[in-house]
Amino acid sequence: EESPGGPSQKKVVAVVGGGLVGALNACFFAKRGFDVELFETREDIRQAKIVRGRSINLALSHRGRQALKHVGMEEKIVSQGIPMHARMIHSLSGKQSPIPYGKKGQYILSVDRANLNKELLTAAETYPNTKLNFDHKLQDWSAETGLMTFVRSDGSKEEIEADLIVGCDGAFSAIRKQFLRLSRFNYSQTYIPHGYMELTICGVRRSPDYIAWCKCALMGGTPAHARGVPSAGQEMNAMRAHVNSKWFLFRKHVDNLLHFLMPKTIIPLYTMVTFTRTRYHEAVERWHWQDRVINRGLLFSATGALLGGSYLLIKNPPDINKLLVPAEKMWSRLVDLRTS
Ligand code: FAD
Numbered sequence: 001e002e003s004p005g006g007p008s009q010k011k012v013v014a015v016v017g018g019g020l021v022g023a024l025n026a027c028f029f030a031k032r033g034f035d036v037e038l039f040e041t042r043e044d045i046r047q048a049k050i051v052r053g054r055s056i057n058l059a060l061s062h063r064g065r066q067a068l069k070h071v072g073m074e075e076k077i078v079s080q081g082i083p084m085h086a087r088m089i090h091s092l093s094g095k096q097s098p099i100p101y102g103k104k105g106q107y108i109l110s111v112d113r114a115n116l117n118k119e120l121l122t123a124a125e126t127y128p129n130t131k132l133n134f135d136h137k138l139q140d141w142s143a144e145t146g147l148m149t150f151v152r153s154d155g156s157k158e159e160i161e162a163d164l165i166v167g168c169d170g171a172f173s174a175i176r177k178q179f180l181r182l183s184r185f186n187y188s189q190t191y192i193p194h195g196y197m198e199l200t201i202c203g204v205r206r207s208p209d210y211i212a213w214c215k216c217a218l219m220g221g222t223p224a225h226a227r228g229v230p231s232a233g234q235e236m237n238a239m240r241a242h243v244n245s246k247w248f249l250f251r252k253h254v255d256n257l258l259h260f261l262m263p264k265t266i267i268p269l270y271t272m273v274t275f276t277r278t279r280y281h282e283a284v285e286r287w288h289w290q291d292r293v294i295n296r297g298l299l300f301s302a303t304g305a306l307l308g309g310s311y312l313l314i315k316n317p318p319d320i321n322k323l324l325v326p327a328e329k330m331w332s333r334l335v336d337l338r339t340s
Helices: 018-030 062-071 074-079 112-124 174-180 244-260 269-275 280-317 319-337
Strands: 012-016 033-041 056-060 083-084 086-090 096-101 108-111 130-133 138-139 147-151 157-161 164-167 209-215 215-221
Touching: 012 018, 018 033, 018 062, 018 112, 018 130, 018 164, 056 062, 062 074, 074 138, 112 130, 138 174, 164 174, 164 319, 174 215, 244 280, 269 280
Parallel strands: 012 033, 012 164, 033 130, 164 215
Antiparallel strands: 056 108, 083 108, 086 096, 138 147, 147 157, 209 215
């Protein structure tokens, strides 16, 4: 929320990292009236001939759009995006099966990552209380004093102090590295067994948790929990492993049908994550509940169908002779086939 007068005393917020999260955070802090200093290790990507870093397009969903809306950028970014309605599964036989992301008319947007980053930096720069410092790589910082040491490409060093440090410096965060030295700071790292590769084809290249320590907060999907599974198009749920599973596809149809019949009671997980701003932990809790209810419902239905079918069979037993005739015919054909 924007505070009209801003904080009574202007505090300096240092945003470390000028990627997507850093540039967006700079806008939010500037809007709140803080003095914002953004430090980015790369040169200004808006002027660079070659932009280092990932080029893969981003899937932008409701959550990201809301964040952009708060800094007045939703329309601009959305107008340049390409709507994606479904995920295409290519089977080994060559069959293509689209799996819609949501209901009819619901889609996520494919947006150019570098362009989004550039636009966010430009937006941050429009605030008079924001300064962008490129070619500033954070080398060290103190959790107690908030003193940061930056190195520049010419080897020179700069020491800068801030009231709050916001670490948005990506997967190999230098801010996070310092946290590891603090006692009782838990940290774990697990790699999924998959990787990804960016390809150049015919010249076409094609939210967040936070960790706080009063002087410093670690923000952004990547430094706080570096989890990015491309096919999920989100920073959390890797649905990736299931999209070829028959049970997953069957359940998706059941979930979609139940969502259609009871839109407020049953909401598919992907819908909660992608098309609403339901908090992630609530989405997961609700999903567990739904999963239990639906699985039990399916079990009861299957048991009911089995018992009902058995009852009908017992009540109206089929004429055994009628069943025997085709069986005998089949048997004799098999014998013929073997002897011929
Ligand atoms: P980054 O984008 O990594 O930015 C970090 C910035 O900090 C960089 O500019 C870097 O130069 C700078 N920096 C690093 N170290 C320092 C330092 N010491 N000092 C100063 N600056 C520093 N998310 C989605 O929402 N949708 C998707 O479709 C999607 N697809 C993805 C596909 C792939 C293959 C991957 C890997 C991730 C995907 N993600 C997706 C996740 C998304 O890319 C990240 O959530 C997002 O980039 C995180 O932004 P960030 O600003 O936290 O980190």
